[in-house]
Amino acid sequence: MRMSQRFTTTLREAPAGVELAGQRLLLRAGYAQNLSAGILAALPLGRRAAQRLETLAREILGLGEAQEIELPAVLPNELSGLGATPLRDLAGRGLTLGGSGDLAVAELVRAHVRSHRQLPAVLAQSAPAWQDDERPQGGWLHSRSGRQLASFHLLPGASALEKEFGTLSTRLLHLFDRCELSAYPVEAGTDASGEDRAVHWFAPLPQGADTILHCPACGYSADLGAARFQRQPSADDAPLPLDKVATPHSPTIETLARFLNIPTARTAKAVFLVAEFPGGREPELIFAVVRGDRELSETKLCRLTGARALRPASDAEIAAVGAVPGYASPLGLEDAWVVVDQEIPLSPNLVAGANEAGYHLRNVNYGRDYTARKVADIAAARPGELCPCGAELESVAGVFVAHLERHxxxxxxxxxxxxxxxxxxxxxxxxxxxxxxxxCMAEIHNDERGLNWPSAETAPFDVHMTLLSSKTGQPESEAARLYERLGAAGYSVLFDDRGDSPGVKFNDADLIGVPVRITVSERALRNGGVELKLRAGGDAAVIPLEQVPAALRELLGK
RNA sequence: CGGGGUGUAGCGCAGUUGGCAGCGCACCGCGUUUGGGACGCGGGGGUCGGCGGUUCGAGUCCGCCCACCCCGACCA
Incomplete structure (x- = not known):
């Protein structure tokens, strides 16, 4: 591409309100443009860089033989794997933007796969993606719009699945290595059968807005909502008899604990949620119980119950199962789907609701007074909680860059x-x-002068060629010829053929960050060729014109 | 959802007690210049976020709304 024909120009100053260094550079160099909060357009440079990154990813992930598909941008709610969204079609049916696509692929598989001869098979697609966020920030680092490269590996059974999972995990590691990004897999939660089906790949980055919990001792890492942690008995008291107490105006844990002058850890928190399921199954009310000082992890509860989404139950829905909002407890509820956190049976003599407005019960004990349909890990861990190995979990900031999911x-x-x-x-x-x-790479690979991509394959072009204007016209014609030759040899070249002064061109080249630079000038020609220099630093070497392709082959390995 | 901030040319910003809409960069033309963001002369570009109000007169004052940025809390 000739810079003189470029659709965009570089900006001397980044648009206001952009804090992250890498993102500022992406905007200044003309990779991206902000259109709205968390909604960005990719400009030609950005699209190229993403395209090449995607090519690299396909190569390293072994998707060369994958068969391309394209799922529609909108899916009916029952195929998205997400909860209801506000988007509706003209007939009023719920539609969803985004989602994993796994359920839609299942539709394709159901219709087409019959025989073992069709397996294994790999489908792939690359498409614009939408992921809503209440507070998007940081440009592409946490944008709502994006592009997703997805692959769907169809396999004949669980052992083949595990093998493929191992292979793909290794390949992802290679990919992130090549991007010089230290991303690693973190546990994303267990499903109804107690298995970890999903793994998120996390790039630790101080600028990131996602958080995981990490154990420095054993290396365990998990999503904030999915992290397992040790429970300890809150007291080893013997069970005491049930005791109903009047607790007026105490509908929340906070008010209750203050009224009774007890720590919140001695109460049971009742949370009513309506679970929505995929595949047309009727929504169900779930009554979750965690210790009063804990918060429910919706991630854990979703995976445990197989729900695709949870929403708070309305007071009417709560009353329908015989519970009283604010004063609810699992005691005496016959038909409700009760799930209690594994900590509850370890916690004797809790205060729980009496299912009567203004009253609670003291000394409620799991097993003696009530039982649940399920006792499971459904509470959210916080930083400082103990890892299953015994060390303290630390929170780490970063960004989720990839997801693997096993079915x-x-x-x-x-x-x-x-x-x-x-x-x-x-x-x-x-x-x-x-x-x-x-x-992520832009945040890591930059300096005060601009972006600095770690390799040509992750940069928008193989080479940035700068022509310094002359009076003789010789550099101009040599540069044009070299541009043609390199293009014919399969190299992509960003050719700065503008009439601007050298300072402008060098600064733009530094800003754009292509790793390999060629300067064509009168001076260089006098010295016997063109200058070859790396963005990362080091001295320029003068290379005879005819040796440039060979030098590039050595530098770029292609 | 709460608090704070900002909306003026493509980008960054000024705009005083209410009185002709400005600056730098970018852009266009001509000329000079050419190894690290050159210079001269000339030029174009505005629904001052939107709607309403006050006023002879509003970028400026008042009200409502919208957008964007930052911080906080999601919740039983």
Whole structure:
């Protein structure tokens, strides 16, 4: 591309209100443009960089033979894997933007996969993606708009799934290595069967707005909402008899604990949620109980129950199962789906609601006074909580850049094996947010002069060629010829053929950050060729014109 | 959802007691210049976020709304 024909120019000053250094540079150099909060357009440089990053990712992830598909940008709610969104079609049906695509792929698999001969198969797509966020910030680092490279690995059974999962995990590590980004997998939560099905890849970055919990002792890492942690008995008192007490105006844990003058850890917190399920299953009310000083992890509860989304229950829905909002407890509720945190059975003599306005019960004990349909880990860990290994969990800031999800038996999808038996199809799905990955790299790989991509394959061009204008016209014609030759040899070149002064051109080259630079000038030609220099630093070397392709081959490895 | 801040040319910003809409960069033309953001002369570009109000007169004062940025809290 010739800079004289470029659609955008560089900005001397970044748009106001952009704090992150890398993002400021992306905007100044003309990679991206902010259109609205968290909604960015990719300009030609940014689109190219993302395209090349995606090519690199496909290569390293082994997607060369993948069969391309394209899922529609909007999906009916029951295929998105997400909860309801405000988008509706003209007939009033709920539609969803975004989502993993896994359920939509299941539709394709159900219709087309019959035989073991069709497996394994890999489908892939790269498409604009939407991920809403209450408070997007940091440009592409946490944008709502983006582009997702997704691959769907269809496999004949659970062991093949585990093998593929291992392979893909290793390849992801390689990819992030090549991006010089130290991303690692973190646990994203366990599902109804107690298995970790999803893994998020996390790039630690001080500027990141996502948080994980990390154990410095054993290396355990997990999403904030998914982290497992040790529970300890809050007291080892013997169970005392139930005791109903009047607790007027105490509908929250806070007010209750203050009224009774007890720590919140001696209370049971009742949380009513309505679970929405995929596949047309009727929503159900879930009554979750955690210790009063804890918060419920919706991530854990979702995975435990198989719900795709949870919403707070209305007072009417709570009353329908015989509970009283603010004074609810699991005692005496016959039909409710009660789930209690594993800490509750370890905590004797809690204060819980009496299911009567203005009253609570003291000395409520799990097992003696009530039981739940399930006792499980449903409370959210906080920094400082103890890791299962015993050390303290630390919170780490960063960004989620990729997601892997395992489906050992994709809903309703089966094939006939060699013996004629029906077997479930397994799916491993990968999602990689391309622009977010680019933004992470921009935050890490920059200096006071601009962006500094770690390699040509992650930069928008292989080479940045700067022509310094002359009176003789010789550099001009040599540069044009070299531009043609390099292009014919398969190198992509950003050719600065503008008439601007050298300072402008060098500064723009530093800002854009292509790692390999060629300068064509009268001086260099006098010295026997063109100058070859790396953005990262070091001296310029003069290379004879005819040796430039060979020098590039050595530098770029292609 | 709460608190704070900002909306003026493509970008960054000034605009005094209410009295002709400005500066730097960028852009266009001509000329000079060319190894680290050159210079001269000339030029173009505005619904001052929107709507309403006060006033002879509003970028400026008042009201409502919108957008964006920052901080805080999501919640039982």
């Amino acid at each position: 050992p038996a994709l809903g309703g999808c089966t094939y006939w094996d060699e013996t004629g038996a029906e077997q479930p199809v397994a799916l491993l799905s990968l999602r990689l947010d391309v622009y977010r990955l680019l933004a």
